[in-house]
Amino acid sequence: MTAQLPEATGSFGEKPxxxxxxxxxxAELEVLVLSRGDGDLVEAGDDLVVHYxxxxxxxHVFDNSYDRGSSINFPIxxxxxxxxxxxxxxxQQIGSRVLLSIPSHLGYGDRGVPAAxxxxxxxxxxxxxxxxVG
Incomplete structure (x- = not known):
């Protein structure tokens, strides 16, 4: 049985x-491609540029880049x-919109991020x- 995941509104580049x-x-990582891009595949070590x-x-929403109006980049x-x-x-392919459901053991664990x-x-x-990718 497939896990039940949230539904996201909007299309690529729009705040969902x-x-x-x-x-x-x-209980485990779930990855759902909402819309597939047509770019190259993201590789480990790439400097990834995303909106999220x-x-x-x-x-509650704890962070998003859409309201700030600028993407972020980081090594993936x-x-x-x-x-x-x-x-x-x-x-994943560049240009894709991906939904990730991340359990705490692959996120911030038992510590969380109280400030957020x-x-x-x-x-x-x-x-x-x-x-x-940068």
């Missing part, structure tokens, strides 16, 4: 809104970001638009 199912968060929205499962697949991003974004309102054990959901 997530609607959560009345279900428990998946992050929200706790059935909770080399431990510079949470494991759920490294595992879920390597191998992320509690220990929280499942994180991201919509990531893969803009390109």
């Amino acid at each position: 809104t997530l609607t959560f199912p009345d279900a428990a968060a998946p 929205l992050g929200q706790t499962w059935a909770g 697949g080399v431990g510079s970001v949470i494991a759920g991003w490294d595992e879920g974004l390597v191998g 309102g992320i509690k220990g054990g929280d499942t994180l959901v991201f919509v990531v638009d893969i803009v390109g």
